Amino acid sequence: MNSCLIWFRRIAFWEGVSTVVLFGIAMPLKYGAGMPEPVTYVGWAHGLLFMLYAGLLALNWFKLRWKPSRVAIYFLASLVPLAPFWVERSLKDKNAPV
Template sequence: MTTLSIFRKVAVAEGISYLLLLFVAMPLKYWAGMPLFVKYTGWAHGLLFVLYIVILIMAWQEYKWKFSKTAMIGAASLLPFAPFIVDKKLKEEN
């Protein structure tokens, strides 16, 4: 398994966890008074975000990406749906 394939899997998982946090856990917390969902979804998303950044740095070094490409991919983790676009672009490159 390559660093890139691992990164792509983590990117998709991070994207899913972000969407769950924003569109499921947060509404449950504020509209249904169920804050526990945010606690666990947020914890999982945080772990996946850290993995995303660590593996992104590993891929940057291994594949000799330009800093600008790496920064754009890193910034994508902050936007809903963007990790899925990153996954698609990286898949097309290989």
């Protein structure tokens, strides 16, 4: 399997985790308990993971010659909570099709 694709799958998973932690833990702590610090740190990590996701998506697009429709779906998935888990699973289940 292509190493760029492996990294993309890993980052998709962790980007999904960071979204769950941000929305499920950090934001309730900020607005419910008046603790803004978790949002600062988790939000920073989530932003970094999002940029890595987008960069690796573009890299795989060019290296593996993915169709633009596939890239668009994977990019839109990065904007929907929990959808990055679907991206990771779809690449794993189909043995990383190109």
